[in-house]
Amino acid sequence: MAGPFASMTLADLGADVIKIERPGYGDLTRGSAPFLQGESGYYLSLNRGKRSLTLDLGSAAGRELFLGLVKIADVVMENFVPGTMARFGLDYPVLSGVNPAIIYAAISGFGQTGPYAQRPALDVVVQGMGGIMSVTGEPGGAPVRPGASLGDVLGGLYAVIGLLSALQERQRSGRGQMVDISMLDCQVAVQENAFMRYFFTGEIPGPIGSRHPVFTPFQSFATRDGYIVVAMVGGTSNQWALFCSAIDRVDLIDDPRYETGWTRTQNYAELEPIISAALRRKTSAEWLEELGALGIPCGPVNTIPQVAADPQVLEREMFVTIPHQRLGEVKLVGSPIKLSRTPAGPRGTAPDLGQHSAQLLQELLGLSPARVEELRVAGVIEAPG
Numbered sequence: 206m207a208g209p210f211a212s213m214t215l216a217d218l219g220a221d222v223i224k225i226e227r228p229g230y231g232d233l234t235r236g237s238a239p240f241l242q243g244e245s246g247y248y249l250s251l252n253r254g255k256r257s258l259t260l261d262l263g264s265a266a267g268r269e270l271f272l273g274l275v276k277i278a279d280v281v282m283e284n285f286v287p288g289t290m291a292r293f294g295l296d297y298p299v300l301s302g303v304n305p306a307i308i309y310a311a312i313s314g315f316g317q318t319g320p321y322a323q324r325p326a327l328d329v330v331v332q333g334m335g336g337i338m339s340v341t342g343e344p345g346g347a348p349v350r351p352g353a354s355l356g357d358v359l360g361g362l363y364a365v366i367g368l369l370s371a372l373q374e375r376q377r378s379g380r381g382q383m384v385d386i387s388m389l390d391c392q393v394a395v396q397e398n399a400f401m402r403y404f405f406t407g408e409i410p411g412p413i414g415s416r417h418p419v420f421t422p423f424q425s426f427a428t429r430d431g432y433i434v435v436a437m438v439g440g441t442s443n444q445w446a447l448f449c450s451a452i453d454r455v456d457l458i459d460d461p462r463y464e465t466g467w468t469r470t471q472n473y474a475e476l477e478p479i480i481s482a483a484l485r486r487k488t489s490a491e492w493l494e495e496l497g498a499l500g501i502p503c504g505p506v507n508t509i510p511q512v513a514a515d516p517q518v519l520e521r522e523m524f525v526t527i528p529h530q531r532l533g534e535v536k537l538v539g540s541p542i543k544l545s546r547t548p549a550g551p552r553g554t555a556p557d558l559g560q561h562s563a564q565l566l567q568e569l570l571g572l573s574p575a576r577v578e579e580l581r582v583a584g585v586i587e588a589p590g
Contacts, residue, residue, distance in 0.1 A: 206234075206251060206328065206357035206361070207284055207312045207356075207360035207361045207364070207386075207388060208282055208283065208312050208364075209232070209234070209251040209252055209284070209361075210357060210358055210361035210362075211282060211310070211362070211364040212224070212255065212282055213252065213253060213255070214361065214362070214540075215280075216254035216551075216552065217253075217542070217550055217551060217552070218542065218549050219552075220280075222255040222256065223255070223256050223258050223565060224255045224256065224257045224258065225259075225260050226257055226258070226260075226559070227260075227262075228559065228584060228586060228587035229584075229587060231257075231259070231558040232248060234247050234248045234251065235248045235558065241532060242531065244531065244532055249529075249535055249537070249554065249555045250537060250538070252555035253527065253537060253551040253552075253555050254552040254554075254555075256556055256560070256561035256564075256565060257556035257557065257558055257559055257560045257561055257562070258559070258562050258565045258566070259558060259559035259562050259587040260585065260586060261584060262293045263293070264583075264585050266583065266585045267585050267586075268293065268294060268295060270585070270586075272295070272300075272303050273569075273570050275300050275303050275307060276303055277569060278304070278307060279307075279308060279372065280307070280308045280309075280368055280372070281300060281307060281310070282309075282312070282364070283311055283312070284312045285311075285313065286313060286314075286323060286324075286325050287311070287313055287316075287317045287322050288323065297309040297383045301381060301383075304381070305381060306380060306381045308368050308375065308381045308382065309381065309382075309383045310364050310367065310368045310384040310386065312360050312361065312364050312386045312388070313326070313387065313388070314327075314330065314331055314387070314388050314389060315331075315387050316385050316387030316389070316390060317383075318385075321389070326356075326388060326389070328354045328355070328356035328357045329356065331356040331360075331388040331389045331392055332350055332351070332392060333348065333350075334389055335356070335389050335391075335392025335393055336393070336396060337351065337355065337392055337395075337396060339411065340396070340410050340411060340412055341412055342412040342414070343412060343414045344411065344412055344413060344414065346412060349412070355392070355395075356388050356391075356392060359388070359391040359392065359394075359395055360386055360387075360388040360391050362391075363390075363391050364384060367384040368384050371384055398418070399418075402418060415434070417436075417438075417470075418470070419467060419470060420436075420437060420438045420466035420467070420470060421437075421470040421473055421476065422435045422436070422437055422448070422476075423435070423436045423437060423438065423466075424436075425506050426480065426481055426484045427481065427484065428484055428485060428491075429485060429486065430488045431489040431505070432489065432506035433484070433489050433492055433493060433503055433504065433506060434503060434505075434506060435448075435496065435502070436503070437501070437502065444500070444501060445458065445469075447500070447501060448496070448499070448501055451495055451496060451499060452480065452483035452484065453483065454479060454483060457476075457479070462475070462476075463476060489505055521539075521541075522539050523539045523541065524536055524537070524538060524539060525537055525538075525539040527551050527554050528553075528554065530557070537551055558587060558589075559588050560589060562577070562586045562587060566586070
């Protein structure tokens, strides 16, 4: 998922993304559930706005075509176990020899170096190895994977940051470079707080539910009819006093144990039951209205359908409907990157296998229709009629 997510982000931003797939097989996610009228939702969600070119990179003709594209490309991105592209004879030293300005972005489980470099890895593997599962969940519970593919998504996002930086640097130097992204590295990077606390205190972070390790209150709380989240990280000097007044516990305001977010965290065991008992007395809607009016950061704990209908999310166009060649229309998540002049977002649906093979080879490499047909007959490409 990491590579497709990264290239999808670039496509949303306006890049012309050519998805290279194996003839006859294609991306394995084309066969991943759930399906709608035979179409994979997983594949559609990650490959929108791209063009599909099938190439047999195991053949001399396929490699020749690939190198022809490298000569005119800005970026090559791959998501293989290190060494895979070298076996095709298409690794970074070869490609940079063909095009010294090429940016080569490689996303793998553990990066191009180190004792784990040759290991395959999927999202849950790097989440486990990176420590994030050890700090997720409720105290005393089994290790929990967050409800999103953070191992893949973070690898993809860091790859985008890295290659865009390399492209910017190329404007000055005229030279390309390799962007080496380890999904495990990315897991470590986003847990800066957990590692800081370990290095500073020697204490081993563990799962603490939805609460914050430093600030209290900062978590989800049960109400009469659901859950809300309340978060305080300092804010105004009277925020804690306002909260205590709202929950009818003004006696807590001047208690030295609860003077700051940090001291409240140190006395969490005594304080949390008090807050929880108070918040159970009213509905979520009542608390959100009351706390919101006081300027206390809070919000509902929404289900996916509730988010899909949320007026703020809809106003920000975070769900978009785009045409599909067989389904008519599909609804996908939009881009969170809002640009004032060049809006980001899906520029079309995901391509069929080899849908653009003939078009791309003629448009970019100047091949004749007859030569494209020869390549198709030879099995070097797959080009639907």
